[in-house]
Amino acid sequence: MSFRKDFVWGAATAAYQIEGAFDEDGKGRSIWDEFTHSEGKIYDNSTGDIACDHYHRYKEDVKLMAELGIKAYRFSISWSRILPEGTGAVNQKGIDFYNDLINELLKYGIEPYVTLYHWDLPYALHLKGGWLNDDISDCFELYTTIVAESFGDRVKNFITFNEPQIFIGFGYSEGNHAPGHSLSDKELLRISHNVHKAHGKAVRVLRENVRDVKIGFTIATTPSVPLSDKDIETAENSYFSCGKGNFVFSESFWLDPIVFGKYPDELMNAYGDIFPEKSAEDMKLISAPIDFIGLNIYTGKLVKTDENGSAEIVPCPAGHPRTAIGWDIVPSSLFWGTKFHYDRYGLPIYITENGMSAHDCISLDGKVHDPNRIDYLNRYLLELKKSAENGADIRGYFQWSLLDNFEWAKGYSERFGMIFVDYPTQKRIVKDSGYWYKTVIENNGENL
Numbered sequence: 001m002s003f004r005k006d007f008v009w010g011a012a013t014a015a016y017q018i019e020g021a022f023d024e025d026g027k028g029r030s031i032w033d034e035f036t037h038s039e040g041k042i043y044d045n046s047t048g049d050i051a052c053d054h055y056h057r058y059k060e061d062v063k064l065m066a067e068l069g070i071k072a073y074r075f076s077i078s079w080s081r082i083l084p085e086g087t088g089a090v091n092q093k094g095i096d097f098y099n100d101l102i103n104e105l106l107k108y109g110i111e112p113y114v115t116l117y118h119w120d121l122p123y124a125l126h127l128k129g130g131w132l133n134d135d136i137s138d139c140f141e142l143y144t145t146i147v148a149e150s151f152g153d154r155v156k157n158f159i160t161f162n163e164p165q166i167f168i169g170f171g172y173s174e175g176n177h178a179p180g181h182s183l184s185d186k187e188l189l190r191i192s193h194n195v196h197k198a199h200g201k202a203v204r205v206l207r208e209n210v211r212d213v214k215i216g217f218t219i220a221t222t223p224s225v226p227l228s229d230k231d232i233e234t235a236e237n238s239y240f241s242c243g244k245g246n247f248v249f250s251e252s253f254w255l256d257p258i259v260f261g262k263y264p265d266e267l268m269n270a271y272g273d274i275f276p277e278k279s280a281e282d283m284k285l286i287s288a289p290i291d292f293i294g295l296n297i298y299t300g301k302l303v304k305t306d307e308n309g310s311a312e313i314v315p316c317p318a319g320h321p322r323t324a325i326g327w328d329i330v331p332s333s334l335f336w337g338t339k340f341h342y343d344r345y346g347l348p349i350y351i352t353e354n355g356m357s358a359h360d361c362i363s364l365d366g367k368v369h370d371p372n373r374i375d376y377l378n379r380y381l382l383e384l385k386k387s388a389e390n391g392a393d394i395r396g397y398f399q400w401s402l403l404d405n406f407e408w409a410k411g412y413s414e415r416f417g418m419i420f421v422d423y424p425t426q427k428r429i430v431k432d433s434g435y436w437y438k439t440v441i442e443n444n445g446e447n448l
């Protein structure tokens with residue numbers, strides 16, 4: 001056994017990072033439009049106003065995907081493009097855009113995987129309190145209903161949320177992502193519980209409206225990698241710990257309520273007094289069965305057992321290879337991350353993001369040579385294959401990203417794409433790694 005015969009080889013993007021057309025055809029503003037338009041928030045002072053101009057160039061982008069043999073495309077829907085005020089009137093032109101995109105994908109036999117929320121909350125809802133407003137899960141339910149009714153005849157795979165850890169941790173705690181807030185633990189818990197409820201309501205709506213639907217929830221994760229065989233248990237336990245100070249960025253705070261119907265005891269012991277009111281009904285809603293877990297894995301942290309039997313993080317040695325954004329290259333994070341998640345939750349897994357930023361440029365020969373990315377992907381995919389052979393139920397892999405794009409607070413300074421984007425001309429050039437990925441797909445990973 002290696003990768004399953006029907007393994008899903010994909011590429012991923014997100015609306016705000018590629019679409020552009022930020023105020024065209026009736027689209028409303030999102031918190032990211034507002035954030036990038038305020039001075040000094042983004043590294044290179046850039047915005048997503050134009051980004052990769054995918055809104056106008058989606059046909060070319062889908063064609064490139066087809067040429068690379070990509071079987072599935074994970075993209076997100078911009079809530080404020082189809083509901084400019086977040087609730088209320090539907091913007092038909094927004095629906096038309098996603099219909100056209102979906103139809104174009106299906107024309108080439110590319111399976112759409114839709115993320116409902118990849119961080120671009122409608123600004124109008126933000127002004128009413130955003131995720132802190134207890135009505136937000138009803139707004140999300142309405143938005144999901146419109147998505148399900150509009151696209152559910154053709155889209156069968158949905159991811160409700162992308163990386164709650166990052167949009168809450170960076171956006172509402174550290175303040176370096178939109179909307180740029182630094183809230184208290186009490187408020188962060190309230191936001192998180194509202195996100196959980198919004199997820200639950202979306203699951204309910206999708207099950208009711210979309211025949212044969214498959215639903216997942218995607219988390220950001222930096223897996224604990226045991227330094228030696230003696231450290232496996234320590235690594236696994238520390239990976240799922242969720243105590244004071246780290247709950248937003250943890251894994252179990254997000255997945256335990258969804259899969260087990262219960263917030264971790266460790267969390268409730270630490271925060272029971274400030275946790276928002278939660279009813280048995282809430283927990284039933286939140287834990288409606290899902291079909292898969294999405295893991296976004298870029299790096300790992302090495303863990304050993306210290307003299308007291310506790311977990312100790314061991315920094316990578318000086319000179320350890322890193323990507324352009326500065327993240328340590330730890331290929332075995334794909335093995336341990338998938339194994340530990342499968343051990344704990346027993347659900348099918350998709351890698352919904354993996355990839356690297358590199359200092360890519362156009363060479364004299366007009367091509368983009370990125371041997372480091374090929375090496376990175378090769379090493380990571382070998383570890384994923386090892387995990388599948390070891391028994392974890394791994395259904396697919398989405399490379400981040402299809403295109404170089406707007407990397408949030410880092411602007412356009414990081415290039416994660418398998419396709420290079422020359423922003424001044426919007427010209428696309430498939431990188432060497434894109435052609436390499438094509439051969440991996442053709443061979444279902446047997447040539448790794």
Ligand code: PNW
Nearest residue numbers: 014017162163166220296353400407416
């Ligand atoms: C993810 N970190 O974000 C997102 O889902 C993508 O939109 C993003 O472009 C991609 O990873 C690459 O960054 C992350 O600092 C952003 O640990 C930051 C971190 C992790 C994930």
